[in-house]
Amino acid sequence: MGWKWQGRWRGLALGVEHRKLGSGAGNTLRVLSPEGDREWLRFDCFDQNPHWHLDPTGRDEVQPLDERGDIISEVFVRLESESVALLERAGANPAAIEGLLRAEGVEGQPESDALRDAERALRHRPAILDELDIRVLRNRRSEKWHTYPPDILPAWVAEMDFPVAAPIQAELRRFTESGDVGYPIALADTGLPGVFCERMHERFGWNPDPQRVEILSEVVQGLYLAIEAFSKPGQGVAVQTPIYPPFLKAIRDTGRRLQEKRMEAAGDRLEFDFDGLADAIDGDTPILFFCNPHNPSGRVFSRAELERIAAIVTENDLVVVSDEIHADLLFDRRQHIPLATLGPEIARRTLTLTSASKAFNTPGLRCAIAHFGDAALQRRFNSVVPRPIRGGLGLFGLHASIAAWRWAQPWLDEVCPYLQQNRDFAERALSERIPEIRFHRPEATYLAWLDCRPLGLTGSPAAHFMRHGHVALSDGRIFGGDSEGHVRLNFATSRPILREVIDRMAKALGR
Numbered sequence: 449m450g451w452k453w454q455g456r457w458r459g460l461a462l463g464v465e466h467r468k469l470g471s472g473a474g475n476t477l478r479v480l481s482p483e484g485d486r487e488w489l490r491f492d493c494f495d496q497n498p499h500w501h502l503d504p505t506g507r508d509e510v511q512p513l514d515e516r517g518d519i520i521s522e523v524f525v526r527l528e529s530e531s532v533a534l535l536e537r538a539g540a541n542p543a544a545i546e547g548l549l550r551a552e553g554v555e556g557q558p559e560s561d562a563l564r565d566a567e568r569a570l571r572h573r574p575a576i577l578d579e580l581d582i583r584v585l586r587n588r589r590s591e592k593w594h595t596y597p598p599d600i601l602p603a604w605v606a607e608m609d610f611p612v613a614a615p616i617q618a619e620l621r622r623f624t625e626s627g628d629v630g631y632p633i634a635l636a637d638t639g640l641p642g643v644f645c646e647r648m649h650e651r652f653g654w655n656p657d658p659q660r661v662e663i664l665s666e667v668v669q670g671l672y673l674a675i676e677a678f679s680k681p682g683q684g685v686a687v688q689t690p691i692y693p694p695f696l697k698a699i700r701d702t703g704r705r706l707q708e709k710r711m712e713a714a715g716d717r718l719e720f721d722f723d724g725l726a727d728a729i730d731g732d733t734p735i736l737f738f739c740n741p742h743n744p745s746g747r748v749f750s751r752a753e754l755e756r757i758a759a760i761v762t763e764n765d766l767v768v769v770s771d772e773i774h775a776d777l778l779f780d781r782r783q784h785i786p787l788a789t790l791g792p793e794i795a796r797r798t799l800t801l802t803s804a805s806k807a808f809n810t811p812g813l814r815c816a817i818a819h820f821g822d823a824a825l826q827r828r829f830n831s832v833v834p835r836p837i838r839g840g841l842g843l844f845g846l847h848a849s850i851a852a853w854r855w856a857q858p859w860l861d862e863v864c865p866y867l868q869q870n871r872d873f874a875e876r877a878l879s880e881r882i883p884e885i886r887f888h889r890p891e892a893t894y895l896a897w898l899d900c901r902p903l904g905l906t907g908s909p910a911a912h913f914m915r916h917g918h919v920a921l922s923d924g925r926i927f928g929g930d931s932e933g934h935v936r937l938n939f940a941t942s943r944p945i946l947r948e949v950i951d952r953m954a955k956a957l958g959r
């Protein structure tokens with residue numbers, strides 16, 4: 449048994465549980481009487497021979513689920529369209545059937561939410577977090593695991609070591625197993641813009657407009673297109689540093705001027721210097737690049753801080769490109785606030801860039817979202833290059849994003865607390881083993897920004913840890929803003945591997 453979910457739908461009790469069976473595993477959905485004392489339907493969505501039972505504890509009629517399609521969709525189609533007839537056949541009492549017919553939401557929970565939660569539970573499999581096999585990881589072909597030789601333990605580029613959520617795996621498997629890899633349908637028809645908007649509403653109370661959505665291959669593509677659309681060569685792009693390196697590269701590659709303001713260390717976190725940022729913006733700066741939650745500091749900006757950003761944007765008549773790709777990876781019960789929700793004036797100047805790929809760990813599938821607060825902004829963006837030059841998108845990225853946002857939240861609900869514990873573990877272990885390192889405790893992301901200057905190493909600490917500890921961290925210098933002496937640690941791995949990373953760092957210093 450193990451993981452469980454319970455809820456109510458039209459007065460009935462629903463229960464989902466994860467079951468391990470002799471040769472496989474699967475989830476079961478039980479449909480029970482309102483009191484929960486009598487089981488009328490049971491859907492066994494097993495890896496092998498999935499089936500369902502009518503009146504499982506009585507006359508027990510068993511029918512197969514159709515493995516040629518999506519068996520979980522089949523379960524919910526049956527529930528929604530046939531539940532009255534099925535309960536009658538199962539011998540349910542008239543009062544329960546009456547309740548079904550009235551179709552009332554229970555305790556204020558809308559009907560659709562109950563079934564959506566049940567569907568998410570049925571598609572969920574417990575996340576694999578603590579039991580990662582290093583040999584399997586070493587066979588990965590991703591950048592993180594492929595760039596360095598096998599004796600180097602990688603803790604650098606921002607991808608997680610955890611296998612992706614079951615609904616995403618199932619979606620990818622369905623395409624490969626059935627050879628369903630023909631030309632994709634038009635992007636707008638995939639349903640992804642609508643799913644993105646639903647997700648933003650559900651998670652952040654934001655109501656973006658599906659018409660204002662563009663689907664890109666990656667967030668970084670959006671940065672380049674935004675620069676081309678909203679500025680001319682030689683003009684300035686303002687940014688707070690240190691920052692995710694492609695922000696700086698995009699400005700350099702396109703011949704724009706970097707107008708940089710450094711964040712300041714305050715206690716165990718970096719703070720924005722808003723006055724400094726406003727001063728850094730000259731009359732020829734049309735764009736602000738903004739990153740919230742912030743990579744590499746892990747800061748989550750408060751409403752008050754976002755209001756100051758919004759004021760700088762409007763007072764200087766800027767377009768703001770708000771990269772919110774880490775918005776689902778918040779700790780300590782923090783709440784992400786999309787910049788575009790601060791009011792109509794800032795919304796119409798905001799291009800929000802995001803993707804399911806960071807929180808759901810699918811960066812290799814290449815799919816991202818650009819949302820425009822204003823139609824004119826979107827038109828300018830789309831006029832930079834003919835669309836085919838932006839490249840087509842693969843089915844995997846599109847449908848993995850849909851599966852992630854629709855169904856994979858229970859997986860993320862397991863991953864985020866684990867990441868938070870990893871953050872706390874790393875902070876504790878570093879303070880015990882290498883107390884000189886200043887740890888900026890991340891409020892989000894799975895990246896920790898470490899100030900190693902007090903170690904007094906000559907040259908780059910990242911190079912030192914690599915040479916003497918055989919551990920790969922990101923070199924602070926590539927994040928701009930005078931970040932020499934810093935490294936960025938990726939702690940999205942199992943606790944045993946994280947312990948080994950910190951061990952190697954300590955050994956590199958002879959500890």
Ligand SMILES: Cc1ncc(COP(=O)(O)O)c(C=O)c1O
Binds near residue numbers: 692
């Ligand atoms: C802030 C930020 N933006 C964008 C990206 C990359 O997004 P994509 O792979 O969609 O370009 C990352 C990856 O780590 C990131 O941290």
